[in-house]
Amino acid sequence: MIIRSIYTMTKEKNMIEVLNINKSFNEKKAVDNLSFRIEQGSIFGLLGPNGAGKTTTFRMMTALLKQDSGNIFIDGKKIDRDEDSIKKNFGVVSQHFSLQSEMKVWEILELHGMLHNINKKIRKNKIYNLLKFSDLYADRDKLSKNLSGGMKRKLMLIRAIMHEPNILFLDEPTAGLDPISRRDIWALLKELKKKGLTVVFTTHYIEEAEKLCDEILLMHKGKKIKKGIPKDLIKKVGNYTVETYEKGKLQCYFFKAHKESLDFAEKRQEVNIRKSNLEDVFIKLTDVRLGDKNEI
């Protein structure tokens, strides 16, 4: 009885469990023995530079790709392409604008509703409410190919939540969007979190991860580098970063207190003191910047 309740408590806490997954493409390891857990109701970010294995991990979590080994559990059930009960439980916003170009905005939502077996009357109501919620109501009769990037992303987002999933997966949801559209998406995600959704997304934008995530997983070369709360990770590295050029190369030094960083900077020329961010955590742990693949 006690064991059962502990199990139930753990299950409730961990909405997603990724256990020792591996994936290779042409003998090149894309994901290397990756394990992590995601708590129910949290916003969880997979952060890393291009080629870190974020999208591969994302695709395995959404059954779009099968892992070579290891297991992924969603709400206690093993992920599988033909497992309808798991698929009902999540919504997906992929990196590409995966919208049928010859279909109108409302038709795209209608199709999604039909695929999720939502009753016609409820479907109609939901489409109306979601279009209002996302400010796309006036564009409901436009073909999706005629929408802007931000509108397409919003449409993908409301499509993904139309069947009221418990988990929302987003792969680089704001890539290529202008700052206003990006903030709109952030606001929508925060709103969804308030409604109790577990949000999992990949990103290589530092600001996005810091602003949105309750927890992040830093990835590099398919491996887990660190997992934790953004503020805690930054605090561990040091809240202040001093940037300076040494032998023509940008070097970063990390300090816990502002005074320490000032003392250090005093002894050098051409320095920049700033508050540390997640990129600094990444630099400290990997010697690689998030923005590019070059080692610093």
Add this chain to the structure above:
Amino acid sequence: MRFKAVLWEEWIVFKRKFWKITSSAMMSPLLYMIAFGWGMGKDMTVEGTPYIVFLIPGIIALSTMNTSYSAVAVLLNIHRLYDKTFEQYLIAPISIYQIVSGKVLAGALRGIYAGFIIIAVARLFAVNIIISLPFILLMFVNGLAFASLGFYAALVVNSHADMNRFSTYVIMPMTFLCGTFFSPEKMPQFIKKIIYFLPLTHASQGLRTLATGGNFKMTNLIVLSIYFIIIFLLSIRQCYKVTA
């Protein structure tokens, strides 16, 4: 409902692109009819029937094949590799069986539509052939077989350029060899054996027999059905493995 959703998407796109689909379905068959039927074969007879009457069932078989195959293969390949909309099906709670069935049925119906366009055009030019229920059934099964082939090809082939190559090596030879424009009876024995092994031969032969008032040959339907079932099952298997 979920199977209906797959068909509904195809219906919406069909309605939206009705004139493009209709005109492109007419183009090649019309040219074949004009060039080979009324041009080259005006005063010809084959197996005792005027060449144009011989030709039209062959063109119907050909058109059903091409349209069913292309409607599924080309679009699905684009949806899988380029605009990634095929992902929507893979992440939805719909069984793989329903996805394949919906897409293949939609492709077969498009094939029948293309077949009826040819019949209508032929009627316009006062070429009357007999249309019966077995005739429509054979057109439909021919469509199912080639729509399944289109589905399988779209999942196996990993670039659009290779899709064209697949058509060149698989669809193109059937277009000309499978009794569409001439009777395969005159071909050398070993080529004849290969030709009779191919599905389109059974479609054109069966449709021609029925169009000219002959008796329905069960063999034609059985061969096409076997092709359909095998390729359909292969498509389902491939759909489990495919990476969107």
